[in-house]
Amino acid sequence: xxxxxxxxxCSLAQMPxxxxxxxxxxxxxxxxxxxxKEDGFVFPKELNPDNWLHIDIRDTSNHTFRKAPKxxxxxxxxxxxxxxxxxxxxxxxxxxxISRSTxxxxxxxxxxxxxxxxxxxxxxxxxxxxxxxPNILMIxxxxxxxxxxxxLYDKVIDYHESIKGKLII
Numbered sequence: 224x225x226x227x228x229x230x231x232x233c234s235l236a237q238m239p240x241x242x243x244x245x246x247x248x249x250x251x252x253x254x255x256x257x258x259x260k261e262d263g264f265v266f267p268k269e270l271n272p273d274n275w276l277h278i279d280i281r282d283t284s285n286h287t288f289r290k291a292p293k294x295x296x297x298x299x300x301x302x303x304x305x306x307x308x309x310x311x312x313x314x315x316x317x318x319x320x321i322s323r324s325t326x327x328x329x330x331x332x333x334x335x336x337x338x339x340x341x342x343x344x345x346x347x348x349x350x351x352x353x354x355x356x357p358n359i360l361m362i363x364x365x366x367x368x369x370x371x372x373x374x375l376y377d378k379v380i381d382y383h384e385s386i387k388g389k390l391i392i
Contacts, residue, residue: 226331229310229312230331231247232320232324232325232348234324235316235317235318237320238316241314245312247267247312247313248310248311249307249314250267250270250275250276250316251324252275252276252317253280254279254318255279256279258281278299278300280323282317282319282323283358284360292361296364300327300331301369313331315327315328325356325358326357329345329357333369333371338369338375341374356386357379357382359376362375362379
């Protein structure tokens with residue numbers, strides 16, 4: 224998968240337009256069941272349900288929260304992404320398109336491009352989703368699952384520190 228051509232990140236509100244505009248063939252939704260029911264999620268008719276992965280998590284970095292991201296969520300995403308066809312157009316979205324989806328897109332970019340690509344993958348993410356603030360718990364778990372030895376986690380922590388106090392959303 225060429226992340227520059229085939230990997231997309233957005234919010235729930237943008238998802239229907241992205242599916243059509245980019246001819247999305249596969250999709251990852253990172254929203255809790257409650258969010259799915261309450262926030263207007265409508266499965267796109269253009270997408271085959273077999274090409275959809277739903278990860279039932281909330282946007283939190285508190286690992287004690289019941290719907291917090293867990294290692295098995297990250298492993299499921301990695302396994303699913305590893306089995307994508309080479310020509311898949313993958314859309315990753317969460318409610319706001321800022322935290323869970325950007326953490327997942329970064330994880331997939333590193334998975335596809337290799338651990339040595341962390342800087343390039345991160346730069347790709349910020350270019351394509353300037354409002355990205357990757358979920359730090361997901362990144363910590365992904366760092367472990369991808370055997371990145373702290374490199375992915377450190378990159379995102381440094382970014383979080385660099386934008387502290389500068390955010391206007």
